[in-house]
Amino acid sequence: MTTSQANNPLGPGYDNVAGSVKRFRDVFRDTLRAEMIRDEDVFLMGEDISGGFDRDTKEPLDAWGGPFAATKGLVQEFGPERIRDAPISEAGFVGAAIGSALTGLRPVVDLMYFDFVTVAFDQLLSNAAKSRYMFGGQTRVPLTLFARSGAGTGHAAQHSESFYSMLAHIPGLKVVVPSDPYSVKGLLAAAIRDDDPVFLVNDKKLINLDGFVPDEDYVIELGKGRYLRRGSDVTLVGMSYTSVACQKAADQLAEIGVDAEVIDMMSLSPFDEDILIESVQKTNNVVIVDEDTPRASMASEFAAVIADKAFDHLDGPIKRVTAPHAPVPYNRDLENAFMPQPEDVVGTVKNLLGRE
Template sequence: MAKKSFRQALNDALHSEMARDPRVIMMGEDLTGGAGANGVKDAWGGPFGVTRGLLGAFGPDRVRDTPISEAAFIGAAAGAALTGLRPIAEIMFVDFAGVCLDQIMNQAAKFRYMFGGRAKTPLVIRATYGAGSRSGSQHTQALHAIFTHIPGLKVVIPSNPYDAKGLLLQAIRDDDPVIFLEHKMLYDTVGEVPDASYTIPFGEARVVRDGKDVVIIAVGRMVSVAEDAARSLAAEGISASIVDPRTTSPLDEDTLVEVTEKIGRVVIVDEGNPRCGVAADISALLADQCFDALKAPIKLVTAPHTPVPYAPNLEDAYVPTPDAVIKAVKSIVKR
């Protein structure tokens, strides 16, 4: 199996699905070099290099640069989905979704419901998220909890190259609007990715590692943080299981409940802020469904309830670390 980066895995998925289905189009800012730009088109392949080669393969009618107006092109993409196209719209940073939240929350997410199930909205909105790139407070937030809260949206957060390709292919083929979130710090990570097309169903968590003392539920980039912590814990004789939900809506409640009832100790790791966040939501679910099986309080490891700092040392302190996970695990395993 070929070794590919997270970025290459996404590019594979986009290329193969556009080749398979002529209804798939792309739109966003700087996908091919910028609307009206005089430079070499497709010299980079979008702001993060994910769309390289697509313009040459499929042309400007299917790979479109847009003006800097998220409200305009997300609204256009939602309308295009209603007419039978399968648009993929890229918001450069998920932080910019505030500009087009009406188009996402009050339009795309509601079409199927408002039209009695007769309307399909096969729209994928790709966006980057997450801290670590020294990009400032307005370009580094983890806002997946906001979209998870909105009925009618599916929310996908891959943690590795293999899942990135399979989940994106599934998202493009889905008939409902999908928010597909890519952590900027994962683009250069490498893993085994098949050249062939494959899909990963939504709502099916991945058991990353089996253990018997504690289960660590980790979202997105935090899966690798949890893996680092688990290796250190293993050296100290503590066996940790790791579960990656992959999607927060739909959420694989059955798997989360099953591993919690089996092990009885839970740490949830998420880069999102703690108040009304995904970690808090999963914690509430498990406290309700697994109360009698719990051997200790559920512990949350999240970013603090502050904006993302710009200063490098403060940004590093903001992001959950393996040491923070290890501390949380030990606080409940050794009770």
């Protein structure tokens, strides 16, 4: 199959690339596996990434194969030294991963739910992000962390956060947010090969998403966004799962004659200022869609950059569609109301453009 036959995730200009439709979770695991084959210094650490040990032989059982079975089968191939199940000690094992990165390895840490990052936050902020700078460039921290974010699965307040803006605020860390199988392959490979600490945040709603993935080995440059759809009336800015919501909103807008452009940011730190400015210069209207809470968020940061650098091109206010300033609720109706829905985006665009 080629991109011309599939819904092209690479955006305009990339036709006839060989590949196939795959599931996000499979692409994630295959990419991790490929990177572990590629470099013997890459190892994975986290809670239940294989899961369970035989009482008699002490051998790993791979009973879980990781949260959401993300790493199923890897322990059989690479063994328990490289697929290292950790006790529930996020500060301890993230710290140990940083120590191993400082001394020559390339650890990949599965933090399970994104909310758990706060338990390891001191290690991430004070050690992973600062070691290179405060030691005058003597060292590097080639650490990759990943975790699952997002509401919509009934995991409630402490298993559903999307506060990646907290990480993007930290100098020394990089933050990426894939939105489909294509981007998770390129971003995960880039993160593992990168010499700085990179946090990859997966929205849980993406895990069973299918999409076109090129066969070839590739990385997506950290800090680059992409166009998922070209249009001339309004720019919709998505990140992580909201890029999916933006595409759905763009389909609905097309039905009422609004030609929306959709940007998928992919990286939150560094992020692609140029693509935001370029698009707004053309469409003159912008709606930023973020599942994070609104205060001091990525949506606010993107809005600030657009206001600063593309102010003269704007025909109206920069609009943000975000979660409310509230924890994630459990009840399904409340949870659906919490998340930015395509209909919310459509409504905001209609108001912005003065359409009924």
